[in-house]
Amino acid sequence: MGLTNRQKEFFLFIKNFLDEYGYPPSVRDIAKGMGVTSISSVKKMLDRLAEAGIIKKDSSKARGIELINRGVPLLGRIKAGTPVFSEENIEGYVELAEKFKNTQNLFCLKVEGDSMIDKGIFEDDTAVIKKQPDINEGETGAFRINDEVTLKTFARKEGYILLIPANKRYQSIRVTSKDSFEVIGKLIFVLKDFN
Template sequence: MGLTGRQKEFFLFIKDFLDEYGYPPSVRDIAKGMGVASISSVKKMLDRLVEAGVIKKDSSKARGIELIYHQGVPLLGRIKAGTPVFSEENIEGYVDLAEKFKNTENLFCLKVEGDSMIDKGIFEGDTAVIKKQPDISEGETGAFRINDEVTLKTFARKKGCVFLIPANKRYKSIRVTPADSFEVIGKLKLVLKDFN
């Protein structure tokens, strides 16, 4: 992208604001959010971002900023296909999925570790593309957080209980009890194979 550290901070502030509110920030929003007293300094920074080719700016609108730089889908670390492990949401890089998905909003990627999903063709080193969503249907595979650990499994409900089912006979299903902290992170949309 060729931005300085400060330019990158401004760009990421605009992107995060847009993601959170669904519309771009005003110049005043940016000044407040970035701790800048001078409106003219913000306008100069926006001009630099336009020159860098990462935003478009329509001066006739109060919120006339449009992002034109596309980094791809963030790779947020690793997910165990085996025993759940904590996944720190640090962006390790980006995966270009523009050819595979018309809309990449709400998508993120995790590198697969372990072998508990091999019968579904998901192997260590593969990249799991997950769509963030709060619920999932019976029989669908997804990413789940259980007691602050993240795992890739198939969702099942039996006799009122939730189970996370592996696709390898060597592993047992994980039963989610009322004492567990449990969250559906999202649904598995695609697996990218690692041929290295």
């Protein structure tokens, strides 16, 4: 898509606003939400997003913004193996089947590695994650450990957390109170590319 970080921030603001309220933001809503004092700066940013082909603008309407692609954002790669850092950069969008109408709080990550193969999760699969701050025992999810991101099954032990792979060649990752740890979200399903 080739957007700058600031353009991505504006696009995500518009998408999140639309998901939350069911209608697009006005130029003033965007200015307020993005902390911009100049309405003309917002209009210029909207022009750039329209040129990039990700929004349509109708200047005759106060809320005349339409997203071209309302798919689930593909944010990069997640290691199913040893954790690696995964930047939240939008690389594209994944269109989900019609039955998945509510895509709010969903995002996708491409899987790297083979530590989850016994759960049927392979390299280059697309993991669809629901962003949430907690996860239940035995659920698989995306986790950030000391600024690295991994896909594993969650278990809580006395005094620590265990992130368990689904491949006997890999050891579980033990997370203690000394580690920086965050639940990014729960794995909802995996998309496979059979080409």
